[in-house]
Amino acid sequence: MTAAKLGLFRKAVLTLLMLALSLLFLLPFFWMLSASFKIEAEVFTFPIKWIPTTWHMAENYTEVWVGKFPFYKYYWNTIKVSVLTTLLSCLVSALAAYGFSKVRFGAGKYLFLVVLATYMVPQQAILVPQFILYRSINFFDSHLGLIFLGSFSVLGTFMLRQFFMGINNEYIESGKIDGASHWRIFWRIAFPLVRPAIATYAILRFIWTWNDYQNPLIFLRTDALYTIQLAIQKFTTINGEFYSLIMAGTVSGIVPLLIVFIIGQKSVIEGIALGGVKG
C-alpha cells in the first residue's frame, strides 16, 4: 500500500470507531425514543428491545399532546415567549451595539464598561431582588415579565458590537453628509450589514429561551402559563410510573428544538465557537 492509501485507510477506520463511539454517546436518546413508542409493560424489558414488538406510538403521543395535560397549550406559550424574547432582545442589543460603536459621545465608553461589568453577575445572585421587584410591579406570573427577563442581554450587545465595529466608518459618515440621522443610518446601512450576525444571535437566544427552566420555575405560578420545560416536569410528576408516556413527553420537548438546531447548525456552531474564541 502507498502512504496515501494507508492514510485513507486509517481515516476510514477512525471514522468507524468514532461512529461507534458517537452512537454509544447518543444511546440515551435512542432509548428515550424507543421507549416512547412502546406499551408500558415493554419499557424495561431486558435485553433492551430497541424496536418495540407492540407499537403504541399513536396512543402515547396523543395522550401527551391532547390528553389531560395537553402539550399544545404549553407549546404555544413557549413559542410566544421564545419568539418575543428573541425579537426584543435582538432589537435592544442591536440598538445598544450600534450606540456603543458608531455614535461618538463621551459617556458611551464608560457606560459600555458598566454594562459589560454586569455580565459577571450570576443571575442566581439577583433572583431574590428580581422576585421582590416583580411582585411589586405586577410582572410576576406573567409572560411579559418572563420576556423582559431575557431581553437585555449583555452577551448579545457585546457580540453585535464586534460586528458593528467591523463596518467601515465611511459608510456612516457618507450617510451623515447626505443629512441622514443615526436612526436612518442604523436601519438603512448598518442593520442590513450585520444581519448574518443578528441571525446567529437570534438562533442562540431562541434556543436558550426555549430551554430555560429556572426563570419560568421562579417567575410563573399559574399552570396555564407554563412553558414547555415546566410542562415536561409537571407531566412527569403526574404520570409517575408511566415511563412510556414520560418518554413521549421528553421526546416532544426535545425534537422541535433539535430540528431548529439541525437546520441552523452552521450558525449555531459558528456562534458558539465565536462567543467561545472571543470570550
Next chain:
Amino acid sequence: MGEVEAAAKELRPHKDAPPKRRIGSLQMKETLAGFLFIGPMLIGVSVLTLIPIIATFVLSLADWNFVAGWDGLKWTGFDNFQRLFKDEAFIKSLTNNGLFLLTVPVYMAIAMFLAIVIDKHVYMKSYFKVAFFMPYISSVVAVAIVWQVLFHPSVGPVNQTLMALGIDNPPKWIADPKFALVSLMMISVWISIGFNMIVYIAGLQSIPRDLYEAAEIDGANTWNKFAKITFPQLSSSSFFLLITGIISTFKVFDLIAVLTKGGPIRSTSMIVWHLYETAFVNLKIGYASSMAVVLFVCVLIITILQWLLQKKWVNY
C-alpha cells in the same frame, strides 16, 4: 462647556471646521442619539441587574421573612454571614461545589481528544459535530428526566446491563447518597462535552498549518506534534473553557432541581440549590441573600483571576 471644547479640539485639524456654536449643537445631537440608542439596554440592565445586585448586598444584612411584609424586616449586620459559615448544610453545599469542579478538567480532556480526531482524522465531520453537541442543545430538564429513568435502581437499563455483566449489587445511582453526586457529575460531563468540543475545533482551525509542516520536516512524531504544537496553541481556548467551566459549576441548578432536589440526605445540595430552597421554599430572604453574596464573590474572584492570568498563561 468641557464637552464643547473637547469636540472643538477633535475637529481643529480640519481646515473647514464649522464655527464653535455649530459644533456644540452637533455634539449635543450626537450625545442625544447615543443615549437614545443605548437607552433601552441601559434601563433594562439598571432595573434588572444593577439595582438587584445592590439590593442583594443590602438584604444580606437583614433578617426578613418574605411573608411578614416590610415591617418584619430586622437589620442584623453581619449575623447572616456568621451563621452561614457555621451552617452545616451550607458548608456541605459548598463542599459539593468544590467536588463538582472535578468535572471541568474531565470534560475538557475528552472534548480536546474528540476535537482533534474530528478536525483532522475522520470523514463526516459535520455529523460528528452535531452528534456530540446534541446533549448540550437539548434541554436539561428533558435530559435529566431521561437519565432519571436510565438510572432507575432496579429496572433501569444501566443497572440491568451492569447486572447482566455480572455485577450483583450495582450502585443505586441518584437514589444512593454515596453515588448521587457522582451520577450528577457524570451527566454534567456528558452534557458539557459538546460545547467544549466546538470551542476546541474552532481553536484547532486557527493553528497555522506550516507549524506542523515544519515539525514534520524535523521528523516529529504524532505525540511530539501534540505536545509541542497542538496543546500549547490551544491554550487560549483551554483557558477560556476552564474559566467558563468553573463559573458554570457555581451555577448548577436545573439538574439538581429536576433529579434530586438536593437529596438524598443533602448529598447533592449545591450553593444555588441551597439558596433557592432558603429563599423560595423557606422564604428566608435575608439569609438567602447572604448566600447570593457568597456566590457573587466566588464568581467575581474567578473573573478577576481571569483578567490577571490571561496575559501570563495564554501562549499565543
